[in-house]
Amino acid sequence: MLYYTGCQKEAQELTFEEYEQYNTQFKRRLIWHFGTGNGFYSELNGVLLGVLYAAQYGYQFVMYARDANAGMPKGWEDVFRPFCPKFTMRLIGESVLISTRQNCRRNKLVNLYKMFSDDITEDDVFWYTHTNRFATAEYDIPALGIKGDIHQAMKRIIPLVYRFNPQYRQRIDNLKAKVEMPENYIGIHIRMGDKANETDLIPPRQYIEKALAIKNVSNTFIYTDNVHVINELKDMYPEITFHTLTDEKDTGYDMRRLAEMTQDERQEQLVKMFASIEILLCSDLFVGTFSSNPGMFIGMLLGNRYAIGVDYPHWLLL
Numbered sequence: 001m002l003y004y005t006g007c008q009k010e011a012q013e014l015t016f017e018e019y020e021q022y023n024t025q026f027k028r029r030l031i032w033h034f035g036t037g038n039g040f041y042s043e044l045n046g047v048l049l050g051v052l053y054a055a056q057y058g059y060q061f062v063m064y065a066r067d068a069n070a071g072m073p074k075g076w077e078d079v080f081r082p083f084c085p086k087f088t089m090r091l092i093g094e095s096v097l098i099s100t101r102q103n104c105r106r107n108k109l110v111n112l113y114k115m116f117s118d119d120i121t122e123d124d125v126f127w128y129t130h131t132n133r134f135a136t137a138e139y140d141i142p143a144l145g146i147k148g149d150i151h152q153a154m155k156r157i158i159p160l161v162y163r164f165n166p167q168y169r170q171r172i173d174n175l176k177a178k179v180e181m182p183e184n185y186i187g188i189h190i191r192m193g194d195k196a197n198e199t200d201l202i203p204p205r206q207y208i209e210k211a212l213a214i215k216n217v218s219n220t221f222i223y224t225d226n227v228h229v230i231n232e233l234k235d236m237y238p239e240i241t242f243h244t245l246t247d248e249k250d251t252g253y254d255m256r257r258l259a260e261m262t263q264d265e266r267q268e269q270l271v272k273m274f275a276s277i278e279i280l281l282c283s284d285l286f287v288g289t290f291s292s293n294p295g296m297f298i299g300m301l302l303g304n305r306y307a308i309g310v311d312y313p314h315w316l317l318l
Contacts, residue, residue, distance in 0.1 A: 035068025
């Protein structure tokens with residue numbers, strides 16, 4: 001069974017040994033800073049795109065994650081299995097992608113480091129990896145079994161990177177076991193909370209109507225940060241059975257609250273998020289917003305065949 005999900009749909013494992021042999025052959029490094037204060041899937045999507053960039057253009061992907069946010073006090077391996085070398089220079093690692101102001105002290109420090117090194121940093125490639133050109137390119141990396149578009153590439157990369165350590169794997173499986181999902185169901189992610197600060201929120205009924213326009217819906221799994229969405233949909237569609245891990249404490253995600261949570265509370269939220277994403281990945285059809293990072297992640301793996309957006313007609317990078 002794959003470590004990143006409980007289903008086999010569309011995923012193709014790339015072993016750690018295969019990737020290590022390919023990645024470590026390059027002397028030039030791409031230094032990635034995981035945990036700069038963004039939402040988890042925003043950070044993860046960046047890592048995945050960075051791994052692909054490095055593999056395509058001949059850089060060794062290395063990561064600094066000692067100061068990772070979102071309930072990972074010891075970094076990447078708090079939650080995941082290692083997949084790449086660690087970058088250990090703390091002063092440089094913690095300065096990457098912190099400020100867009102070129103004249104700030106940390107950017108000057110990183111630029112000075114790069115003057116005397118062949119290494120590049122996340123700052124150098126981040127925006128390019130989020131362009132339409134990168135999203136629509138064809139990739140051909142025989143050593144990693146990658147040939148095709150970005151979705152084909154991510155079917156190899158995501159199972160490599162997105163592997164939970166045994167402790168988190170057990171916690172996720174225990175939580176998933178509390179939801180008895182039928183064999184066939186629709187998966188829906190409805191982002192509420194502080195997403196309203198970025199864009200107009202899409203009414204929950206539009207997600208259901210989008211799914212109904214494609215196929216019959218009798219069972220759904222809803223991942224949302226606001227329990228009121230579940231209650232609203234149950235009233236509007238009594239003929240549909242709604243499954244969820246959202247509970248009464250979930251009244252809208254706000255990143256500012258993250259700093260106020262205890263470490264245990266943060267990890268509890270992470271486990272619920274990971275379990276919900278796995279259930280969505282195993283659905284017959286995913287409906288969500290590609291402008292949200294969880295939706296971008298799911299669409300990046302599943303492609304337009306299994307993932308439908310209510311904000312954009314096709315998956316894209318933003």
